[in-house]
Amino acid sequence: MNPAAQTPEPAPAPAAPAISDAERAELRRQGILLTSIEELYNWGRSNSVWPLQFGLACCAIEMIAASMARFDIARFGSEVFRPSPRQADLLIVSGTVTKKMAPQVVRLWNQMPEPKYCIAMGACAISGGPFKQGYNVLKGIDRYIPVDLYLPGCPPRPEALLHGLMELQAKIRAQPLTGPAAPAHLRPGADGGECVIPDFGPHDLEPPHDPARWQPPRLIRTE
């Protein structure tokens, strides 16, 4: 007997009401843990962001200080500085990127597995900083690799790096695991894509920036 023939179509179940954080905390006190795979997954990876052990200039000194006992980056689960890009989740571009060093930085980024994140630490990594007009300084690492977080300062103090790391953790926690905004490794068919490694040209890096990732800012005139 087909029950659908006799009983009317059941009304669709009402969507579960969103549970507020207070209710969830109350449930947790009662021994009931309500969560989603997405939340659990992001909770895990946001609390074990392993940076690449890689420094370029004075910002690297602040990064090292952040990893030591006074600031103690281990409180945020990022104390494991990996000496191999294959094992790292986070590239902290800490310092001036010279044009001679830029291809190696991009190559390290390409060698990191997805999901991977990049912090441009300090004025130099963001834009070239005080050396912007220099003959051998790249005007920002975002010309070649996608930057998740810009951390200003010259150099930023370790507290600033920790703040940046917390912001990055918040960004990771908010990442959905499905849909177009998911990390590249979870999107079927999506290739995170290798970044263009620039060549050493006779006068400048070739190309001087990756046109697909970065364009010089346009000036929009408004009355």
Added chain:
Amino acid sequence: MEAIEQLHARLSARFPDAAPTVVLNPGPAAQHSLLVPATQARAIAEFLRDDPELQLDTCSNVTGIDWPEREVTETVRRTVTEPPAADAPPGTAPAAKVVEEKVRRVVPGHLEVVYHLYSVARGHGPVILRLRTGDRGEKVALPSLTPVWRACEFQEREVFDLFGVVFTGHPDLRRLLMWDEFRNHPMRKDYVEPDDYEWEPTPHDRILAQARRHYPVPPTGSGEPAPR
């Protein structure tokens, strides 16, 4: 340590063919230097290192200077003889007159390498040597002093990289800071960097000219709103 004049006198006696000249520094630092002819630079350097009174055993600094070709205006005095005036009585000697003239003179460009020498053994210094190239184009070779002071090696490579001075006798003359494929010498005054401008909020001088070229202001009456 002996004064620069004494040192100069001793060097002139020792190297009569290629005596260095003293370049005085009129500033309060008064760090006078010796301009050494390139042909004898190596021998003079060895003398400075081995002389028992000097014992300049350490080269602490090698740096380069670019002197581009420049035009100077000088005032010269010249005596001219004027023919006697028409109504002068015959037999009058032509009058001599001193006139001042402004003469423009082109000083040819050259590259200069400066060495700062100290003696750790005797605790004195610096003695400053200057070497000059013939010009900025073809004749840019200078003798390397790396065989005399090993500390010059990397600094001479840096001067080669950034200024283009070719040090003959250098054991390993490669670029130091720029990549090997790079073709310019960026510390030269006439170095033109690639036109890779990026907008910035407060451009000045050279950067302002670049900003105007990359972000031209539309002419008035073109329909486009004027920039604020």
